[in-house]
Structures are given as C-alpha cells and as structure tokens.
Amino acid sequence: MSPASDEARPPARNLDRERLTAHLDTMWRIRAFEEAALRGLSEGLVRGAIHPSIGQEAVAAAVCLNLARSDLILSTHRGHGHTLAKGADARAMMRELLGRAGGTCGGKGGSMHIADFSVGMLGANGVVGANIPIAVGAAHAVALRGGPEIVACFFGDGAINRGPFLEGLNWAKIFRLPVLFVCEDNAWSATTRTADLTAGEGAAARARSLGIPAQILDGNDAIGLDAAARDAIAAVRAGEGPRLLHVRTYRMTGHTAADAAGYRDAAEVEAWRARDPIARLAAALAEAGVDPARLEASRTEAAAEMADVLDDARAAPWPDLAAAFADVQDVGDPAERAY
Amino acid sequence: MATTTYLAASTRALAEEMERDPSVWALGEDLGRGGVFGQYKGLQARFGAARIADTPISEACIMGAAVGAAMAGTRPVVEMRFSDFALCATDELVNQAAKARFMFGGQATVPLVARQPIGMWRSSAAQHSQSLEAWYAHVPGLVVVAPATPADNLGLLKSAIRADDPVVYLEHKDLWAAEGDVPDGEHLVPLGVADVARAGRDVTIVTWSAMRRTSLAATETLAGEGVEAEVIDLRTLWPWDRDAVLASVERTGRLLVVHEAVTVAGFGAEIAAFVAEHLHHRLRAPVRRLGAPRIPIAYAPPLENAARVTPDAIAAAARAMLAPAAARAS
Numbered sequence: 022m023s024p025a026s027d028e029a030r031p032p033a034r035n036l037d038r039e040r041l042t043a044h045l046d047t048m049w050r051i052r053a054f055e056e057a058a059l060r061g062l063s064e065g066l067v068r069g070a071i072h073p074s075i076g077q078e079a080v081a082a083a084v085c086l087n088l089a090r091s092d093l094i095l096s097t098h099r100g101h102g103h104t105l106a107k108g109a110d111a112r113a114m115m116r117e118l119l120g121r122a123g124g125t126c127g128g129k130g131g132s133m134h135i136a137d138f139s140v141g142m143l144g145a146n147g148v149v150g151a152n153i154p155i156a157v158g159a160a161h162a163v164a165l166r167g168g169p170e171i172v173a174c175f176f177g178d179g180a181i182n183r184g185p186f187l188e189g190l191n192w193a194k195i196f197r198l199p200v201l202f203v204c205e206d207n208a209w210s211a212t213t214r215t216a217d218l219t220a221g222e223g224a225a226a227r228a229r230s231l232g233i234p235a236q237i238l239d240g241n242d243a244i245g246l247d248a249a250a251r252d253a254i255a256a257v258r259a260g261e262g263p264r265l266l267h268v269r270t271y272r273m274t275g276h277t278a279a280d281a282a283g284y285r286d287a288a289e290v291e292a293w294r295a296r297d298p299i300a301r302l303a304a305a306l307a308e309a310g311v312d313p314a315r316l317e318a319s320r321t322e323a324a325a326e327m328a329d330v331l332d333d334a335r336a337a338p339w340p341d342l343a344a345a346f347a348d349v350q351d352v353g354d355p356a357e358r359a360y
Numbered sequence: 361m362a363t364t365t366y367l368a369a370s371t372r373a374l375a376e377e378m379e380r381d382p383s384v385w386a387l388g389e390d391l392g393r394g395g396v397f398g399q400y401k402g403l404q405a406r407f408g409a410a411r412i413a414d415t416p417i418s419e420a421c422i423m424g425a426a427v428g429a430a431m432a433g434t435r436p437v438v439e440m441r442f443s444d445f446a447l448c449a450t451d452e453l454v455n456q457a458a459k460a461r462f463m464f465g466g467q468a469t470v471p472l473v474a475r476q477p478i479g480m481w482r483s484s485a486a487q488h489s490q491s492l493e494a495w496y497a498h499v500p501g502l503v504v505v506a507p508a509t510p511a512d513n514l515g516l517l518k519s520a521i522r523a524d525d526p527v528v529y530l531e532h533k534d535l536w537a538a539e540g541d542v543p544d545g546e547h548l549v550p551l552g553v554a555d556v557a558r559a560g561r562d563v564t565i566v567t568w569s570a571m572r573r574t575s576l577a578a579t580e581t582l583a584g585e586g587v588e589a590e591v592i593d594l595r596t597l598w599p600w601d602r603d604a605v606l607a608s609v610e611r612t613g614r615l616l617v618v619h620e621a622v623t624v625a626g627f628g629a630e631i632a633a634f635v636a637e638h639l640h641h642r643l644r645a646p647v648r649r650l651g652a653p654r655i656p657i658a659y660a661p662p663l664e665n666a667a668r669v670t671p672d673a674i675a676a677a678a679r680a681m682l683a684p685a686a687a688r689a690s
C-alpha cells in the first residue's frame with residue numbers, strides 16, 4: 022500500500038507561516054512527549070503498555086489546530102497526540118503515564134485512559150471502537166443544549182469492523198449531529214494488516230454509503246490535513262451534520278512499545294519513514310522562507326520541554342492510597358475493605 | 361512428565377484436540393501471529409488459516425459466528441483476547457450461546473469454548489484487568505472454568521473443547537509464564553472436580569485461578585506458626601465441586617474463600633452461603649471471604665495493589681479465624 026490521497030493539493034505557496042509553524046511545534050511536542058515516554062518505559066518508570074503515535078502526529082495536530090478549546094474530542098488507546106494537541110498539560114500527562122500524583126487522572130488511568138476534561142478531551146479508551154457511540158452521545162448533548170461546540174472522534178482503521186462504528190455513524194447522520202469522525206488509517210490493527218480483514222474501501226466508503234460526506238487524505242501531509250480539517254469542521258459547525266476524514270498514515274513503531282513489529286516489511290516501513298510528516302512540514306516551511314533557526318528551535322525546545330516533563334514526573338510522588346477508593350460512585354461509595 | 365508453562369500447555373491442548381477432531385477450530389484477532397500472548401504460536405502454520413482463523417476486530421461477530429458454527433456442527437474455540445473485551449459479545453454469549461439448547465427444546469447444542477484471559481497484570485488498569493467469573497457462573501447454560509496450573513490448563517482446556525456446552529474458559533494473564541509438571545500422554549481433567557492443592561487440618565481455603573498460588577504462599581507462613589491450612593483449587597466454578605468443599609470444611613470447621621475478583625457478589629458468596637446452609641452446625645468460626653474491595657482497578661502500582669489479595673492478607677484472615685472466639689470479636 023502506498024500513501025495516497027484522492028485530493029490533489031496545490032503546491033505550497035502563500036503558506037500561513039505563523040499558523041503552520043505552530044502546527045509544527047505541536048507535532049514536535051507530540052513526538053518529543055512520546056520519545057520521552059519511551060525512555061520512561063525503558064527505565065521502568067512507565068509500568069503499563071503504551072501505544073505510540075510516532076509517525077501519525079499530523080492528524081492529531083491538524084484536527085485540534087482547527088478546534089476551539091470548548092470543542093470536545095474522544096480518543097483511542099493511541100491517544101497521547103490527541104490529548105496534547107487539544108491542550109492538555111504535558112506534565113500532567115506524563116505524570117499519568119508514570120501513575121503519579123498530579124496526573125491528568127490522578128494516576129488511576131495511565132496511558133490508555135488518559136483524559137483531560139478541562140480542555141474538552143473526554144478520554145482515551147481501552148476498548149476499540151467504544152469511543153464512537155460516546156462521541157455521538159456527546160454531540161447529541163451539544164445538540165440538545167443548542168451549543169456551538171463540535172465533537173471530533175478519532176479511531177483506527179481496525180475499529181471500523183466493530184458494530185459501534187456502523188451504529189454511531191448512522192446515529193450521527195439521522196440526528197444530524199455535529200461530529201467529525203477521523204479514521205486514522207495506519208494500515209495495521211495490532212499485528213494484522215487491516216486490509217486483509219476489511220471488506221470494501223474502508224472508512225470513507227462506509228461513511229458515504231450512509232450519506233456522510235467523507236474525504237480520503239494523506240495523513241502525513243500536515244498542510245493538506247490542516248486545510249481539510251478546517252473545511253470539514255466549518256461544515257460540521259454550520260450544522261450540516263457529521264463528516265468523516267479517512268486519513269492514511271502509518272504507525273512507525275510496533276503496536277505497543279513492547280512490539281518489535283517484525284511482521285512488517287522493512288521496505289514498507291522505510292517508504293513511510295521517508296514521508297515523515299514532521300520532516301515534510303519543516304521542509305515546506307523552510308522552502309517558504311521560515312527562519313531555519315526557528316525550525317530547529319521547534320524541535321529542540323520540544324525535546325527540552327519533554328525531558329523536563331519526564332524529570333518532573335519521575336520526581337513526583339505516588340498518589341495517596343485513598344485515591345484507589347475515591348470517585349467510584351456517590352451512592353454506596355466503597356469503604357476501604359468491603360467486608 | 362515434563363516441565364512446561366501454563367501458556368505452552370494451552371497451546372498443546374488446542375493442538376491435540378485439533379489433531380483428534382477435525383471439527384475443532386479457533387477464531388479471534390491476531391491468532392495467525394500467535395495471539396496476543398503467544399498462546400496460538402505455530403498453530404496456524406500447522407493447521408492452516410481456515411482452522412486457526414484471523415478475524416476482524418468484531419467481538420460480537422466472533423462470538424455470534426461461533427454460536428452459529430457450533431449449532432451447525434463444529435467446535436469453535438473463541439479467543440476474546442482480554443475478558444474485558446468479551447463484554448462486547450455479551451449478548452452472543454449470554455442470550456444466544458447459553459440459551460439456545462434450552463429455548464429450542466434440546467434441538468441445538470452450542471459446543472464452543474470462549475477463552476477470556478482474566479486478572480491483574482502489569483498495570484493494565486480498569487479495562488484490562490477484570491475477573492468477572494461470577495457473572496458467568498450466574499448464567500444457566502454456561503460452564504465456567506478457571507485453571508491455575510499448566511497441567512490443569514492442558515487437561516481442562518481439552519475437556520472444555522470436548523464438552524457439548526458453551527464453556528467460559530478463564531485463563532489468568534499473570535500465569536502464562538508459570539511452570540509446572542505436565543503428563544506426557546493424553547491428559548484430561550474432568551470438569552467440575554476440585555484439586556486439593558495442599559492438605560491441612562485447621563482451615564479450608566477455597567480458591568481458584570492465580571489465587572491458588574497466592575494461597576499456597578500464605579500456607580507457608582501459616583505452617584511456620586503451626587497452622588495447617590488445606591487449599592482447595594476449585595478449577596471449575598460451574599459446576600463447582602460441592603462435595604470436596606463440604607468434606608474438607610466438615611473436617612476443619614473453618615472456611616475461607618479467596619478470590620481476586622471483587623468480594624461483593626463474587627463467587628465466594630455462593631460458596632460461603634452454600635457451606636453455611638449445609639454445615640452450619642460444624643463451623644468453628646464464621647465463614648470468611650477475601651477478595652478485592654468494590655473498586656475498579658487503578659493503573660498506578662500502589663493503587664492497583666489496593667485491589668490485590670496478598671499472601672499476608674490470606675494468612676491474617678486464616679489466623680483470625682483460628683483465634684479463640686473472644687479474640688476474634690475484638
């Protein structure tokens with residue numbers, strides 16, 4: 022499979038350099054955050070599994086660049102990028118990955134359940150596809166309240182073979198809900214090539230069959246994604262009902278950090294490495310005249326920030342034991358020992 | 361006899377049954393690459409992709425298709441990856457698989473095995489750590505199995521595959537690497553028969569799955585204090601070996617049920633109630649249950665530990681049961 026788009030993009034002229042440099046900053050921050058998290062994992066600081074989004078940063082960054090802080094997002098097990106791009110505090114995120122006090126979820130969720138409701142990030146999810154009906158329900162609430170917000174829902178190519186995908190898209194369409202569905206098609210579902218187990222043309226084709234406008238996009242083209250996200254989000258916000266972006270990208274790491282991904286063809290991986298979304302955006306910005314020192318600073322500042330973030334988390338205390346018994350429920354809240 | 365792991369024992373069990381019976385096949389995600397824990401390693405090469413079938417991420421259809429395939433004459437082994445994901449297939453298991461034989465007046469049987477790895481494992485947090493065996497034990501029509509040793513994982517999985525009923529087969533993720541002796545030849549463990557993991561006269565500990573190991577560790581401490589605890593590993597939760605438990609408690613006069621699952625409405629409640637109903641007059645101490653508090657399992661290791669039953673907690677509970685009644689009351 023090759024990176025492809027059904028939309029030809031005009032050559033990079035008249036770039037909004039400031040906006041796209043900020044876009045680059047976000048992508049570098051996501052990459053640096055995950056590289057720091059991987060260091061944390063190898064040091065034994067991160068105990069649970071992490072699913073890196075290295076190589077897929079453009080999608081999270083482009084969609085969230087076009088969202089307001091009050092807009093909502095739902096994420097997946099591979100959710101660090103979405104969370105960071107939506108504006109969550111990197112320190113709180115890293116503390117969460119290390120299970121420390123001050124984590125976004127107080128250390129109770131970890132990487133796979135990272136969430137920051139204060140920035141409209143309503144949660145990563147350990148269950149593939151489960152976030153789709155939740156996103157639809159959040160949009161339903163927005164519609165009931167008559168609010169201006171929209172909901173963006175990220176999910177993988179593998180998730181479209183679960184029933185909740187069909188149920189959620191159908192629901193969003195019949196209730197004309199403000200949802201942007203974003204299928205991050207990285208070609209793999211854990212250790213399985215998704216195409217081998219997916220009938221038809223995938224997420225965009227399935228959305229179109231329900232009358233939901235959908236576009237297939239090059240997920241490693243940060244500039245094109247920004248434009249497409251802007252247009253789609255404007256339409257959703259204008260009350261035109263749901264849209265879907267089917268974004269073709271690639272998972273540069275294994276499924277989890279522990280997966281060496283030896284089942285993939287090295288040539289395929291290298292072909293995608295050559296299309297690294299960060300390098301491509303940086304090159305486009307350099308060509309458009311952005312100061313190379315500024316571009317270099319985008320990388321080094323992100324790396325320095327996330328090194329600090331890891332140090333902060335490393336030094337942070339464990340959560341209070343009482344947290345294990347807190348926030349279970351109001352009625353019949355658990356005592357430390359049930360019996 | 362050879363030493364093998366709990367994981368390898370399960371691979372062997374499935375291979376032997378597939379060899380023996382061409383109607384046995386397995387379906388689930390990533391099985392061709394060995395499954396998420398490697399328990400299917402080598403099987404697709406040996407039996408082909410039709411019998412070790414890779415499926416889409418479609419739990420409802422995996423289970424539902426297995427129900428149909430079982431009613432139509434095959435013996436599917438369903439892999440749900442984590443028991444938590446089996447909840448995406450609850451209708452197919454509880455409303456369909458468990459009911460078909462009865463509803464259709466005995467015309468159908470549903471000989472499927474639903475493998476659902478359970479339990480706490482490496483900070484997997486709230487959606488990858490649950491032990492929900494009590495839910496399934498509650499459902500008429502289902503058999504529920506929870507092996508604790510390599511030999512039992514071999515012998516019980518084989519029996520589960522041969523059973524004509526739908527079997528919920530709960531392997532514990534923290535046991536995959538556990539080693540033990542396994543017989544070389546054909547080894548079948550009957551469903552519904554407990555194993556006395558340790559004999560003792562003072563207190564009966566009834567347990568299953570990974571808590572067998574934890575309970576045995578506690579008995580070492582207790583033995584040092586002169587307390588001889590008997591450990592009964594139920595192995596099968598439905599049907600459970602009531603005779604074995606009653607016989608033991610009749611001797612010891614004390615019952616402590618230990619499970620990893622939440623105590624409240626856990627399967628320990630069934631055992632405790634049953635023993636109280638049948639042996640009330642023989643009990644020398646109130647029955648005692650030890651399980652997790654009623655909290656979701658947290659990610660951070662110290663918080664995760666708040667849900668964990670430890671050898672120390674088991675020893676303390678047993679000790680308290682052996683204390684004179686006056687001391688117990690304080």
Ligand SMILES: Cc1ncc(C[n+]2csc(CCOP(=O)(O)OP(=O)(O)O)c2C)c(N)n1
Pocket residue numbers: 097098099147148149150176177178179180181207209210211215272276389417419441445448
């Ligand atoms: C319902 C359910 N089934 C299976 C899993 C195990 N699992 C976790 S991620 C994953 C692959 C998901 O693939 P995709 O949706 O393409 O997302 P990606 O990992 O590629 O980002 C699987 C099978 C799960 N978490 N939930």
Ligand SMILES: [Mg+2]
Pocket residue numbers: 177178179205206207208209210211215
């Ligand atoms: Mg994928």
